[in-house]
Amino acid sequence: MxxxxxxxxxxxxxxxxxxxxxxxxxxxxxxxxxxxxxxxxxxxxxxxxxxxxxxxxxxxxxxxxxxxxxxxxxxxxxxxxxxxxxxxxxxxxxxxxxxxxxxxxxxxxxxxxxxxxxxxxxxxxxxxxxxxxxxxxxxxxxxxxxxxxxxxxxxxxxxxxxxxxxxxxxxxxxxxxxxxxxxxxxxxxxxxxxxxxxxxxxxxxxxxVMSEHLGAATFDPPEGPTGDARLLSPDYRPLPTRDSYITVQPNSNPQAFAFFDAIGRPELKDDPRFNTPIARTENAAEYFRVRVDGLARKTTEEWLEIFAAADVPAARYNSLDDLLDDPHLQDVGxxxxxxxxxxxxxxxxxxxxxxxxxxxxxxxxxxxxxxxxxxxxxxxxxxxxxxxxxxxxxxxx
Missing domain, CATH: 3.40.50.10540 (Crotonobetainyl-coa:carnitine coa-transferase; domain 1)
Incomplete structure (x- = not known):
């Protein structure tokens, strides 16, 4: 059977x-x-x-x-x-x-x-x-x-x-x-x-596609353009570290604020462009640029250790070949x-x-x-x- x-x-x-x-x-x-x-x-x-x-x-x-x-x-x-x-x-x-x-x-x-x-x-x-x-x-x-x-x-x-x-x-x-x-x-x-x-x-x-990107055109008449500005940012991608790449996605305030602390920019927690989820969405290009600038300072392994301790969602970048040996995939068979x-x-x-x-x-x-x-x-x-x-x-x- x-x-x-x-x-x-x-x-x-x-x-x-x-x-x-x-x-x-x-x-x-x-x-x-x-x-x-x-x-x-x-x-x-x-x-x-x-x-x-x-x-x-x-x-x-x-x-x-x-x-x-x-x-x-x-x-x-x-x-x-x-x-x-x-x-x-x-x-x-x-x-x-x-x-x-x-x-x-x-x-x-x-x-x-x-x-x-x-x-x-x-x-x-x-x-x-x-x-x-x-x-x-x-x-x-x-x-x-x-x-x-x-x-x-x-x-x-x-x-x-x-x-x-x-x-x-x-x-x-x-x-x-x-x-x-x-x-x-x-x-x-x-x-x-x-x-x-x-x-x-x-x-x-x-x-x-459009469930994700209908955006402000959900409303009739539209309240703005189609598209999620965060996802359409050219910096919505794995970002370079000092030695390779990393992906970090701090969405909630605790995650974003921990990220700002980690990259040595605690003042951004009070910046009106970044201190709320809606502000970070409306200023997605600037928010992603902060990530690009901050992550270049340390290696991927250093960042992974820091972000794990701060409970910030992050992961190394895997190539197709890397997936063949990914340890989690090995764990789950x-x-x-x-x-x-x-x-x-x-x-x-x-x-x-x-x-x-x-x-x-x-x-x-x-x-x-x-x-x-x-x-x-x-x-x-x-x-x-x-x-x-x-x-x-x-x-x-």
Whole structure:
């Protein structure tokens, strides 16, 4: 038994790249039985990262597709599509990031699948909501970062629009989709009815950005410009010390006043620009400049000791490589090591969320293309002869 809060939930996963797989991995990590359905050739993410030990098994693919089983079906062929629908008929959840028009052509849209399985939770992850003029357009994470204001926050802060150097809007949308599926499963427990969920990347990312930066434009008419001046300061970043970098975030008065004492500027506690939270917000640029000037005087380790004694929130700056050896992550067992059946010893992140009532008992390695095709088809009721016929027709691999 898998264990975990979603034990027994069956998910058919018709997603690729990151936004969908991060959603279904989240479900799988919590015990759901996820069947990853791939076209011949497999998910493009299998090939989109360097450093693979063998073809079709990039590190990025492996990170986003653990705890899943894989079946390869050519759903452009009638027999392959029929096999997919048989899997969906027995599933609790169907997740796709196929554009709605493509789902409709294959009769995989919510209305069609509700006829097949009235209890099905149908989750469609799309670039843009169906009610708007952008509906149906293709998009990847950089397109959404550009359109949703993520890149615009960098322009406000530094004078140049930039992307966050990770597929952030994919991650956000995928996690929101997993959350929405959990909500829908809960309602189905009470009503017995299935659900159709639309999770649009653009609207999700715009909500994420503007919940933070709507600011004075919350009011109608606006009381001032959009944007949180603190977060848009060019000095809202890890700041240089005498030997490296540190991040310090004194928000409350006790924290800010302890910080002023620590940097040898106790007079700032009486400065009307800095002696209240609202004053520090309204004078964010000056407040950050005080931090920049003060922190350059000591080493990072000296500051960490001082701020720990004063209960001021602070942390060293970690590079990506530093995270591999971070002592706290080691303490909590964040890094896990497995022996993959074809890829050898691999490192992975553990699920950060824990449940006292139990977690998934085992970790399934990210599958090679079509690893469980025969087993999954057999579980769906196909005979050995029927499976052989599907393979001979090219409908399954």
């Amino acid at each position: 898998a264990g975990g809060p979603l034990e027994g939930v069956r998910v058919v996963d018709l997603t690729t790249v990151v936004v969908g797989p991060i959603c279904t991995r989240t479900l799988a990590d919590q015990g759901a039985e996820v069947t990853k359905v791939e076209a011949p050739g497999g998910d493009i993410l299998r090939y989109l990262a360097a450093g693979s030990r063998s073809p079709a098994m990039s590190g990025k693919f492996m990170n986003f597709n653990r705890n899943k089983r894989a079946i390869t079906l050519d759903i452009k062929k009638p027999a392959g599509l029929a096999a997919l629908k048989r899997l969906i008929a027995a599933a609790d959840v169907f997740v796709s990031n196929v554009r709605p028009a493509g789902l409709a052509r294959a009769e995989l849209d919510p209305a069609s699948l509700a006829q097949l399985n009235p209890r099905l939770i149908h989750c469609g992850i799309v670039a843009f909501g169906e009610g708007g003029r952008y509906a149906g357009r293709p998009a990847y994470d950089p397109v959404i970062q550009s359109l949703s204001g993520v890149a615009g926050t960098f322009e406000r802060a530094t004078g140049e629009p930039r992307f966050v150097p990770m597929v952030m809007t994919d991650h956000i949308t995928g996690l929101v989709a997993a959350q929405a599926i959990g909500f829908a499963l809960y309602r189905r427990e009470k009503t017995g009815q299935g659900e159709a969920i639309e999770v649009p990347m653009f609207e999700t990312a715009a909500s994420f 964040f890094w896990q090591f497995d022996e993959h059946p074809t890829e050898g010893r691999i490192r992975r992140t553990r699920t950060p969320v824990t449940f006292a009532g139990g977690m998934r008992a085992e970790t399934l390695p990210a599958p090679r293309p079509g690893t469980q095709t025969d087993a999954i088809l057999a579980e769906a009721g196909y005979s050995a002869a029927e499976i052989a016929a599907l393979r001979e027709a090219g409908a399954a691999q």
